[in-house]
Amino acid sequence: MNYDIGQPIKHFLLILGAIIVILPFYSMISYSFQSQGEIETGKNSKGEKAGFLGTQEKIVDQFCFKSNTPEKEEVNSLMLKMPGKTEREVYNILLKNVTENCLKKPAFMNYTQAFTKAPLLRYLLNGVIVTASIFLLQVVVALPAAYALAKLRFVGREFIFTLVLLCLLIPIHAVALPLYIMLAKLGLTNSYAALIIPWTISVFGIFLMRQFFMTVPDDYIDAGRMDGMSEFSIIWRVMLPTAVPALLAFAIFSVVAHWNDYFWPRVVITGDPDLFTPPLGMRVFKQDTEGDLHGPMMAVAVTIVTPLIVAFLIAQKRFIEGITFSGMK
Amino acid sequence: MSNIQVKEIYKSYGNTSVIEDISIEIKSKEFITLVGPSGCGKSTLLRIIAGLEQINSGRIYIDQKDVTFVRPSDRNLAMVFQSYALYPHLTVKENMLTPLKLRDLSSFQRFPLIGKYFAKKELEKLDILVSETAEILRLKKLLNRKPGQLSGGQRQRAALGRAMVRKPIAFLMDEPLSNLDAALRVHMRSELSELHKKLGITFIYVTHDQAEALTMSNRMAVMMDGRILQLDEPNKIYSEPNCIKVAEFIGSPKINILPATTDKLGYLSIGNFKSNFKTKIKNTKIFVGFRSENIILNKKTNQFNGSVKHIENLGSDYFLHLKVKSFSDKIIIRIPHSDFTNIKVDSSINFSINLEKILFFDVDGVRFNASYHTFQKKIA
Known part of the structure; x- marks a missing residue:
């Protein structure tokens, strides 16, 4: 030995x-x-x-x-x-x-x-509504954008892609205040819209899907064109089904980030507790004068992360496929 | 009748020119092959005909109608791709239905989930079309499988099926056999030829494999550097290539090209060998070409002596690569199995060239007819 x-x-x-x-x-x-x-x-x-x-x-x-x-x-x-x-x-x-x-x-x-004490079921429902809407809108925006950046030839493509890369570097906290002021001027604070709209354009999603689309052979697109598909049909009927592993990876990044987000909901939801997302539920047990109630707070935390962990375990195999897709082919 | 005409097209990517002044008329029901080394523009030409690439100038006509700016799907052509490009998430049947649905159903009837309930009659018709095609291609049992569950040959047939269902006026095929293994490729060659006869549709076939071009097509276009060098029937291209490039590209093993001269009276000499073969041209430097099979092994009047450097055994024939003094390039000759006796590497071989079958090229590589009666310089 x-x-x-x-x-x-x-x-x-x-x-x-x-x-x-x-x-x-x-x-x-x-x-x-x-x-x-x-x-x-x-x-x-x-x-x-x-x-x-x-x-x-x-x-x-x-x-x-x-x-x-x-x-x-x-x-x-x-x-x-x-x-x-x-x-x-x-x-x-x-x-x-x-x-x-x-x-x-x-x-x-x-x-x-x-x-x-905290209407946690309501918060969980809010969390589902907000994260699902964010993810769906992100896909609706990111797929066509990524398709154009990966597969169409047009003037300024490289420049736009550089902008996308630059946007990856900007942290949300840097633009939080202007965003808040914009939403406040539009009268949208304390609404689902305030929780969802700022996240609908995900540069990370565009970048990730663009990288994936680069690996999809052009023949699929040409086949779609020969069969009579419009460019949008090609995106939804050809590119989307081939991109499922990448989308799943993106879904996990997106859902985890927005389900767990404490910062942004705390900024835009100031009044109405009916709009609280699950992490804000922990605030109920933060009692500044009498000290925090750690037991219930941790119970809330466990309740919040459980759905994510269960979802991850179910999707684990596909998730890892999604992360390693760049190594395939 | 549906002929396709390509007129004076040019195509370039930035400063690199890909297609330079190509004009070609493809007759109805013809099997035409575009053949050439990689990067010669043959695939680009096919994609231009399909409408997948824009051109810088020129015109394309289908049935005398100008289709230069018509969308690919409206040209009613079908394409078979090298990678097959079957939609991986759909079954063979759904793959074949896709072009039909896009052509025959309204966008409302194609709406996900509910659309199909408003298109029952149409879908039944399309199902019949699919099963007819599946019958011809022996795909019936595979209709409910996904592309990932098919073998290479089956995928090939499914891709053909998707192209065939909508009864296009022409098939465009981009190296459809190059992903198959050698045995299946030979088998599919005959299948494609049969299919062409059965369907009576124009086939435009792109390949880099001259054997596919020679075996299947009615006419073939040899392309190099964005131009068509020669367009003719396969046997004509083989026996009467119009320049050295075509002669060298077509035929395996490669044609032997040797420098030669003619004397004052027009007698031809190749290297050290002075022949009594009289040509019409006098006092000129030329090139001669002869194919590996056009030699005579004759022990009495030998023109050349060479030493064997390499032996290729093909079963029915042997190819000998010979080093002959006075020539820098090796000469390849073909010997039938029966004549092959005790030849080894470094053996010495005596042989003669069959001067009847010799091809003449001028210093620029253009072939001309140099025998007694006709002397006519062809222009490439």
Whole structure:
């Protein structure tokens, strides 16, 4: 046996890398099961170690407690049934009941709070509407543009392609303010349009599809022309079906970016919480004066990333095909 | 009747000229081959006829109608590509239906998902057309397969099918056999010839393989550097090439070209060999060409002696590459299997040229007739 010292080192480095990538997800999932105390100290009230799933020691749900705090009338009506007790004593009995009723396992509590305190289903629906619209519009714009840049001969083609490449270098944050002002002047802030329109032209999409179309043989296009297709028919009926792997790769980049985007929705959605996208849902648990509620926040985070991870696992094979397509042929 | 006329066309990409002054008339029902080395402009000419390339000047007529600026699909020509270019996401049947749908259905009837419910009658008609074509090409069993599931020969037939279904006035074929293996290529040659006879449609066929051109076509155009050098029947091109370039390109192995001279009386001498073959021209430097089969192995009156440098065994024949003193180029001769006895590399071979079959070229490479009675310089 020839023992290669390089192999264990390589594996060690790869494992290290994997740990660095996985660790935040590990904490996110673990925290989503734990109470605030466990998250902050790593122990429960009896001093037991929390571990991955937490100890699931029951704690008082603060939201439940606050909304059920006994009110004057309740105390008064109970005082009639319990003669001989002071107002304070009755109040304490009621309070004890409430506290007991609001005792919940932290995992259950975090996830119910995520879906009740923040209308997370609504946010998820918004996320689907926004990311799907963005992707579809990006395809509608990018495919014809990429086709023209890859396959048609016209004056200024190289110049336009250079502009596309230059646009790849501009970060969104640089143009966020002018974009916001434009949308505000058009009266479009706080609308789906504000979330979607700035993203419809994806230079990355144009660039990626152009590179893919360069590898598609011209014969397909000529065959389409001989068969009587218009240039747009060629794009939708010939180029689109051959470009499915590349489109899938682009879809993942686009959907992941806009599903997870916190910055832009935060800028243009200022009032109406009905338009919040899933990442904004985490803000509900960011309570500046009383400290953040990390448990429910992490529950929201888990809920947001799960659809993406499931989608990736389903499309994994095609996704990797898409990334390596340039190596084919 | 549907003849295709190409008149004085020029085509260039930037400063590089691809087609220079080509005029050609393609007769109805003819099988014409455009043959030449790669980069000679033959594919460009085909694509110009198809309408896929614009031209700088000139005119194209189909049935005396000017189609120079008519869209490819409206010229009613069909093209078979080297890569077949079958739409990979569609089955063979859908591939064949595509040109028919685009021609016969309205854009509303072609609308995705719902369109087909408004075009039932039309689609039935088209299905019949497809199955007729599939019958001719023996594609029936393959109709529901996708191109990826077909072998090379089957893809070739499917591509022919897509071209045939709409009954075009001419087939344009761009090296359709070059992606097939050698045995299948030879087989498809005869299939294509048969198909041409059966369909009675014009075939315009582009190839760099002179064997395909010689075996299949009624006429062939030999192209080089953007010009047609010679347009004639295959046997004429083989036996009477009008210049050295054509002579060298057509025929395998390559024709032997040797420098020669004529003396005061017109007697021809090739290298050191003085013949008693009298020509009409006197005191001139010329070139002579003879094909590998036009030699005589004769041990009494030998004109040349050469040493064997390389032997190619083709089964029925042997090609010997000979080094003959006084000539810088090697001479290739063909010997039938029966005459091949104990010849090895470096053996010495004596042979004579059959002077009856010799071709004469002037110093510029243009062939002329130098035998006794007619002396007429042909202009290329």
